[in-house]
Amino acid sequence: MSTTTLRLPPDLRDRVSKLAEESGKTSHSFMLEAIAERVANEELRRGFFNDGNARLANMLDAGIGIEWTEMREYLRGRAAGTDAVPPKVKRWRD
Structure with a gap:
């Protein structure tokens, strides 16, 4: 040492x-x-x-992602202990 x-x-x-x-x-x-x-x-x-x-x-x-508003709601649901459904990945650019 x-x-x-x-x-x-x-x-x-x-x-x-x-x-x-x-x-x-x-x-x-x-x-x-x-x-x-x-x-x-x-x-x-x-x-x-x-x-x-x-x-x-x-x-x-890749041009794909998850909308922040949807992710925020999902995370709030998870934090609250509910069976939150994960948001879907979306294409936001061609």
């Missing part, structure tokens, strides 16, 4: 120390977990962004 030095402002260092102690962890392990969680969240966010861009490119290329 490589070593990296983090220069923390005193107030942040104190907050980390306090939370780590209350969690029964060392400051080091607390910070490692925090960094790992942030990295995982950022990777997930970028994955969603890349998937969205790929789907948009595919939609523009």
Whole structure:
């Protein structure tokens, strides 16, 4: 494992120390977990962004898609727990 030095402002260092102690962890392990969680969240966010861009490119290329108003109603129904019927894909460009 490589070593990296983090220069923390005193107030942040104190907050980390306090939370780590209350969690029964060392400051080091607390910070490692925090960094790992942030990295995982950022990777997930970028994955969603890349998937969205790929789907948009595919939609523009194929000229088909789902009307947003229909999709919104479908999603509202799903969130409400009803048996929402998925909207149909439509050609919007020849």
